[in-house]
Amino acid sequence: MSEDRNNQNPDIIDDDLYEEFEDEELFELLEEERRKPKPEKKGPVFPKWAFWLIAIMMFINVIAIIPKTFSLPAVDFLFKSAQLSTNSDINTYQRSIVVVESGKSKGTGFSISEDGYIITNHHVIDNGEKISLAYPEEGLFQGEVVAEFESVDLALLKARRVDGKKVEDLPSLPLAEETSFKEREHVHFIGNPLRFTGIANEGEVIGYTRLDDWEEDVLMLDAPIYHGNSGSPVINMEGEVIAVVFATIKREQHGKVGLAIPISYYHHKIENLEESQTPDQ
Template identity: 30%
Template sequence: MRRSEDEPRNELDDYDEPPIEAFEEDEEPLPSSKRRRLIVKVIAALIAFAMIFQVGSFFLEHFNLNALQFLSESNELAEDGSFAELEEAVVAVQTGTGHGTGFSITKEGQILTNEHVVRDALEIIVSFSDGDLYYAEVVKAERESDLALLKLIDTKGRNFPSLSIASAPAEPGDSVFVMGHPLTHSYIINEGVVKESTRAYQVVDITNAVYPGHSGSPVLTTQQEVVGVVYARQAGGDESGQGLAVPLHVVNTFLN
């Protein structure tokens, strides 16, 4: 501040007035609005990419060429209606961790499926082709044979359609059918042939690969009788469609 020549001199005049910058605090600069918008856009892009990747993976797995092929074949086999009654007895078995296939073997609705389908399940829901759902509990299960027998709860005395267990086992070269709920599809029918038979399992060569959800599917003769239960896909059999099935004598031993 300037002093006129006529003003008396003050001792404070000997001190220089500090600049205004001396009174300002050092502060961290805030991110600009442009930077914030850029961060938001990057995060949104990453989330969108992750979602697109997941959806793409889902469609590649569930609607690839093989899946479309087994859908086409299944529709052709089902056209004449000869499998309609089988569909009424083949069920979807759902748990909190996944799903598989099963089938009714008595009019009371006892369901045969794989042990690994219901292993450690806190809740089991069985759904029929007519849309009816039932809670179920495990009556008997064996890891060694990978079979489980379920009992439906609160059926109100309903009589359920069921599949017949064959009296004779399938042999190598025999034609068979597999009906199940692979991936997100329902009541898929595959035609196949028994390729190999051992004491513990049979190799069933069907026209498409065995997928998650096929576990517990009945292996049926041309007379539509159960001769086995699908439980796994053979190592290296992804392209050929080779599945492993619990053979008839093991099923009978488990049920008796």
């Protein structure tokens, strides 16, 4: 959470998107869903037995008899992800999404090279604990921190095989050279929200915003972002990563929105790092 540095209407940022789903947020999300205007229904009506099944699961979930997994928003994004995954491009993107675990924290990362370089949020791995990485098809790897860019909440990791063998032929996502977009441009993002993995969803880019405790502007997304989405790639219609999800915030004009770090910030940090490591001639 951000500090009240100016003591006047500070930005309250939820950047703990890797933490477990709490009961209070569950109720808040349910109330939010209940208050939403209901669109005119077309086609087959949602069966009553399915509604009551979800309601029963929710009741059991709240009293903690089973793990906290099911919620109405969760059902929504599972259906959406299943729908989007029928798109061959989305299905290909999902192969590059990595589960990043460090101690008790769990978030998202995405592969950017065949030899296992991965981008995630700095706050996902800043606890000093051992890092584990899991690709959807290639399995488990050990994670090594290559670079940390705390000022823009990014980190570069390297996947290492447990058996010490060379890492190669891993799926990866291309990065846009710069963060460019049109207002309300349609984008996809893929991550590991709640206790699920590789969940695809969609949204729109609202534009830039400035946070109280950031020196750089970040992107606002009109998109359903939950705990576990930290480090999710924001992918444009050309299949390039233009930003990295890191938090949510409430804005008077837009309500609850997602926040994402422009990928151009990553490029700038890497360039500065390489320059600083180049020996003087």
